[in-house]
Amino acid sequence: MAKPRLGVFKFSSCDGCQLSILDAEEELLALLDKVELGDFLEASSASTGPPYDIALVEGSISTPEEAERIVRIRKESKTLVAIGACATSGGLQALRNWSILGLFESAVYPEPEVARAMEKALPVSDFATVDFELRGCPVSKAQLLQSLASVLRGAKPRLSTSSVCFECKRAGNACVLVAGGTPCLGPVTASGCGALCPSWSRGCYGCFGPSDDANLDSYTSWLTAHGIDRQTIALLLKGANSRSPEFRKWIEEND
């Protein structure tokens, strides 16, 4: 039987999520043995081209060329997986969506009219049907490998949808918020990182975006009642996932 063909594609991003694949050193050769590399510029100059059985897409869509390219890749791929905050919600560069592009361009480029960018940096799902999303900035290597293993076996990946708090309690951490007074997005952020930041004595800053049961209004009123001002909360939410629906709604209503 022919091996399934894997394509890894980069759009507007830092390369960190696809680097997570190469960072799976022990598992890498085993994984690459199970697939045919159709396209993975970070790893190989060999390229078979389309069609792809699995397309992993990193990055947000932020130029007209990218908008055309993602539609094409969708057509060429059986299963399309968006990997990381940029692909799933626009990423940090979507912070420009809160402003006016022209102001941003002139802040960076002496001749802003030459730089070609769309008004907004957008998630992949605004342009193409996404079969599955992996959150995180960057994605979790474990979730990535687990999902790939599922897809390769023809199963739909299933990931936990609980909040960081659950992982944090299981890790046995003292609560940085309740015990330390540090603002933390753990109660409203999706798990996947292993409660990394609280384990390093700091507040969660929302890399994995909102959890399924995130209740921003309830949580933020608790925060303000405990002396954490709205501006601090807004800045925390204006990170890699500021355009994910729950975070975005709160920012629009409160910032």
Next chain:
Amino acid sequence: MSIVDTGTGTPEVRLNIFEPPRFFEAFLRGRRAEEIPDLVSRICGICPVAYQVSSLNAFEGLFGVEVDEQVRRLRRILYYGEWIESHALHVFMLAAPDFVGVPDAVAMVERNPGVVKEALSLKRFGNDVMSAIGGREIHPVSLKIGGVHRAPSKEALSSLLPELDRLRGSVGNLVAFVSSLQKPSLERESTLVCLHDPARYAIDCGEISSNSGPCVPPSSFEESFEEYQVSYSNALHSRTKGGGSYMVGPLARFSLNFEQLNPVARAMARDMGLKPPLKDPFQSILVRVLEIVHALEETAGEVREYEEPPRPSTPYKPKAGVCHGVSEAPRGILYHSYAVNARGQVERAKIVPPTAQNQSRMEDDIRLLVPQIMESDANGARRLGEMAVRNYDPCISCATHFLRLDIQKALA
């Protein structure tokens, strides 16, 4: 990349970087200084520590924070981890397959199984160092202005030593492999620029030194170098003020700081017949593997001398002013500058990554290679062009396997 034979004898070389603009310098405006290290790390998933450290140097300088010596040591070890990981990725997964003549590291496994396996262990070790100090290898979470959020225990760091000592014993085989690769050559004069730190082979801080002028403090960076925009690329280019292209990265560091390279790496350099100054960009792969040896040796010393600091960070008060921070990213000098207001918010940010600085130099190198490129068949030309760009390990998607070569002959 396009090469246009203008018929004048000087071909026009243009490296079109299609990397879409992400406007970091713009959206950093209005953010609090304390948030910046986590935000800027997202510029590059391959060298996040460099972005964090350059920004910390800037703010800590402005706020007058004295960072504990052991915390500085932690940051350096973390940074060595990034050098090891990034260099191993570049040398063995991106560049070596070119020289061997295969498409990727997987294809290299058949010919050199031991090399690929050991190179992956090396890369794994760099990642383990980053996780032990930073929490994770990509976008670590432990650094903050004034220090670290939490300092790892002496035991936690010491657990890195058995694998570290094993790698120090075996890395010679990888050095020998890289040294044996057949490489093209390109001897040319170039302005070399890197940091100089009297205490060590510069990595986490230093003054800006060059083979064509005196050492200057980081605050003088913009007086010495300038960025300019070209119509065919989204990445800004850099040049020396009033001059031309310059080169940052391993070749510059080796050429200007050779005496500070760890003695083990220096001895290996002598065995390879390498001595400063180096003028051939195709030798940068050799320097990268020597810098891996250097980083392993320095890490071994630093880990053994590490003691848990009395407190993980020093408190500080933000104050208004303009600040500058530099460090040696795996690819060369990474310069940051921020204007901060009295509330500790960033009003202006400027970030000059090493790849932007090297871009003009890459084009110059390719210009010099044009005769060879024109003589080669399409595949050979593409490969040579890619290798010439890859000498700089550009941290953009075109770092890797990218080149669409567009050769236009002059119209008669």
